[in-house]
Amino acid sequence: MDNGDGSGMIIVEEVEKKDFENYCDDIKKDFTENVFEMKAEDAVSFGGENAKGFLVQLSYDIESKTLTIITAKNEN
Numbered sequence: 001m002d003n004g005d006g007s008g009m010i011i012v013e014e015v016e017k018k019d020f021e022n023y024c025d026d027i028k029k030d031f032t033e034n035v036f037e038m039k040a041e042d043a044v045s046f047g048g049e050n051a052k053g054f055l056v057q058l059s060y061d062i063e064s065k066t067l068t069i070i071t072a073k074n075e076n
Contacts, residue, residue, distance in 0.1 A: 006072060007070070007071060007073070008070070008072075009069065009070050009071075010068070010069045011066060011067070011068050011069075012067045012069070013066050014065055015060065015065050016065065017065075020044070020060040020067055023067075024044075024058055027048075027056060027058060028048070030050050031047075031048030031049060031050050031055075031056050032048060032050070032051075033048060033049040033050065033051070034049045036048070041062075042062050043060060043061050044060045044062070045057065045059045046058045053073060053074040054072070054073055054074070055072045055073070056071050057071075
């Protein structure tokens with residue numbers, strides 16, 4: 001969903017952890033700048049920026065099997 005400002009958010013339910021990990025690995029290939037990763041007992045997150053200035057953040061809740069994808073255009 002695009003909010004009109006170049007940003008958007010998608011929530012996907014019933015995502016298996018292995019599917020999230022595979023998707024995250026694919027995203028990491030393109031979003032290699034300003035990277036952050038977080039792993040906790042109940043959640044995993046990744047964020048980064050690509051060469052075109054687009055930002056992505058992936059958050060996965062292990063218990064609920066919910067993947068949240070947030071995108072935005074870096075205006076800096």
